[in-house]
Amino acid sequence: MKILRRAALALAVTSLLGAATDASAQQRIKFELWQGLTGDLGERVNDVCKRFNDSQKEFEIVCISQGSYDEAVQNSIAAFRAKKQPTIVQVFDAGTADLMLSGAFYPAKRLMADHGHTVDWDRYIKGVANYYATSKGELYSFPFNSSTALFYWNKDAFAKIGKIEAPKTWEEVETVSRQLKAAGYACPFAFEYDTWQIMEQFSAIHGQPIATKGNGYEGLDAELVFNKTRFVDYVKFLKKGYDEGIFAIKVKETGATIGEAFGAGDCQMTQMSVASHGTIGKIAKPGMNWDVAMLPVFAGTQRVNSLVGGASLWALSGKSKDEYRGAAAFFNFIALPESEEYFSTVTGYIPVTNPGFKAMMDKGFYNAAPFKGREIALAQLTASEPTPVSRGIRLGGFIQIRKETRDALQLIFANRVGVEAGLDQAVERGNTILRRFEKTYAGKQLP
């Protein structure tokens, strides 16, 4: 009996030792990345993680989709409060202000320097990087998946009215819409209430501010001003076309989104993200000829760069040194030109660094379908040096402000309030949200 017990003990000890030596030989340092993309795009991010894991032996990144951008932030906050946060989290544009003020992160620049990586921070395309950088231009996070809005147009429909080029001004859009309507097209131009396209891109391209203090970059006491800019003219313009019947609203509640309506050939022009470029390629009616162009401007306007959309990757604070080493290696990996090309190939997103973009241009990546046209997004993002109103929007409670604006637009297009009155109210309610945010972070400064 005694012998048996001793034998068992010996067995246990040896197997334990064996396990330990095995582990040290193979154990990689694991760390987590929580992302907000799902479906096809979520899978593509997982592919990026897999490529990183295959590229080296020291670290293993575990990428977990949280369901949506909102949930990635919500879940990270809950986890952070419980000290169970991931090492890296993907945070969308509108979540940037809260995180910057929280101090709950490891700034990108310091992270890379502390772990022996030299990064040329100027490699990032300015129009992309500034959206996530501080007012002084320092990056706290790594730009990752980036997009901007483009103008989509149906070449077949244009051919019917004898046109071969996309409209360059909104005035032309109006004329073409009227011609298309006369030619029997029920929905010449489709739009929706999404403020990212209607308000944010329009304002940036036309050099119009959304809020004071450089759209909020210079301080928490910024105030909304979009009820006093050319954005008002734009809403009036859309309203006029809508009332005339040459512009149509397409949202999921009406039965088809702008993308679906355009892809089905029901609507001939629209504006939406370049990230949808791949989707349209897949859902477009067989044989349909379509293309993308820069978003139009009002005649006589000097074009300014458009705004980036998408998300950046943040390293959260409170993790171990090893995990940060892994995170730094991962950030280094995704900025390689090959990685950028890979991610742009499998998604509609555009590269975020100049070397990455240049390498892809040189290879002729954008010369043929299905990628042809996506380079226009970069041309639009870099149409000018970023100005104080086109580098980005840094407003607290911006999700709620977008919602208030969207609600105002819905009232305006339902004829329940005038354009000016509706936007005035959105600004007033938005400013209340800003003041509440300022009070929540009393005594703190935006970096």
Place this chain on the structure above:
Amino acid sequence: MENRAYFRTVWLGIALVVPQALLVLTFFYWPTGAALFWAFTLEQPWGGGSQFVGFDNFVAIFEDSYYWSSVVRSLIFAVAASLLAMGIALTMALFCDRQLRGYAYYRTALVWPFAVAAPAAAVAFRYVFAPEAGVFSALNQIYPNLWNPAMNGNHAMIMIIIAYAWKYVAYNFIFFLAGLQAIPRALVEAGAIDGAGVLRRMRDIQLPLLTPTFFFLLVINLTDSFVDSFGIIDITTEGGPAKATTLMVYKIYFDGFKGLDYSGAAAQSIVLMLLVIGLTVVQFRYVERKIHYK
């Protein structure tokens, strides 16, 4: 001499209660306590700090006219959806109880909708009611703009009431049918022998005996409609157009989870909680008096 079983020690009783008490504490009192704390502070979402602000959060929501309209909309929704769901369920249960031909099949079929997840049901209803693509698009071709929940707030409200009631018809149906089957057959048969018709027997025998079930369902339906409408709204309308379907619970979700305004959302949940508690108390005090359990 009565023979009663009872526990000799208090401790055994307490030990048996503890697991349940722990569950209630963890999943009800703790979150409520946290919400109560947040409601009186301004909380930074990432946990960077919070400051006590007294009743400021409550003042802020009570001064917002849109908040009051969300309260009114919640009440309209609660009453309309509950009455619709209970009315249809009661009618169907009464006829199902008569055991008409094939009743076993539609009894099963009627129970199914409750097993459908709210978002799935909502996607179906969004399609059915879509003005340009759904079943109603045919109507709109004949009478343009007759139905457009994407632009008209009243239409959107009707849509979420129907979608929500559809799901609860199934739930109510089960209870009504069980209630009806618990009524002794002899009573109904006696009525029939005395020459009472079908409708007369329903009105004078079955419905009065069903009042306890009716009361129970009324409380459940009203309470649930305040908190369970979220899934339907999020998928069909997202609270729009222009806040027309933003009920209290949806506003809490939006402000708290999407807008990261934890304190404002916490204050709103406290108000919602008090409202639901208040309604339930009123029902028990005034409606229950009219109920005869025997």
